[in-house]
Amino acid sequence: MKKPYLRTLLLMGAITAMFASCEYDFIVYPEPYVPPVGTEDTISFSQDIIPIFTAQCVKCHKAGAFAPDLTAANAYSAITTGNFVVATKPEESIIYTCLKAGGSMNQYITxxxxxxxxxxVYAGAKNN
Ligand code: HEC
Incomplete structure (x- = not known):
């Protein structure tokens, strides 16, 4: 192969790589807010989390449909006995990992x- 061809090939490769790496660059997902260690975070399961489940999840996640059952009466026991939650460790909790960017349930939540x-979860996954 003559040199000019090689140069064209290299240039094309570089341009392709540039476009491929730019594909998702403009969607920026902020890291979740993590309260400083030692401060009490006040997230209430019944006041803050249940309304999200009710509005966006229970149409699919209820008894007789898909697990976990996220209806107000059953959500806490469903996600704690079903091992979807590892208290204080959101990164290991399916209830969070399925919702974050790239997770299978990400499209249903902001x-x-x-x-x-x-x-x-980080605050201890309390039934509060
Ligand atoms: C349109 C229906 C639908 C909606 C809405 C929906 N889900 Fe799901 N969900 C599914 C299906 C189907 C599965 C099982 C297949 C899968 O994991 O993709 C599932 C699986 C899950 C799992 C188990 C994942 C695993 O890896 O074991 C969790 C946890 C979950 N959903 C949480 C939620 C939450 C929280 C919401 C609301 C923000 C939600 N889902 C909204 C259909 C839905």
Whole structure:
């Protein structure tokens, strides 16, 4: 192969790589707010989390449909006995990992709501 061809090939490769790497660059997902260690975070399961489940999740997640059952009466026991939650460790909790960017349930929730769930798990996943 002659040199000019090689140069064209390299240039084309570089341009392709540039476009490929730019694909998702303009969608910026902020990291969830994490309260400083030692401060009490006040996320309430019944006041803050249940309304999100009710509005966006229970149409699919209820008894007789998909697990976990996220209806107000059953959500807490469904996600704590079903191992969807690891208290204080949102990064290991399916209830959060399925909601964050790239998660299978991400399309049903906003970044802000997912951050609330992150904070609720981080604060100990209390039934408050
Ligand atoms: C349109 C229906 C639908 C909606 C709305 C929906 N889900 Fe799901 N969800 C599913 C299906 C189907 C599955 C099982 C297949 C899968 O994991 O993708 C599932 C699985 C899950 C799982 C288990 C994932 C795992 O890896 O075991 C969790 C947790 C979950 N959803 C939470 C939620 C939450 C929280 C919401 C609301 C923000 C929500 N889902 C909204 C249909 C839905």
């Amino acid at each position: 970044v802000k709501e997912a951050a609330l769930i992150y904070r609720w």
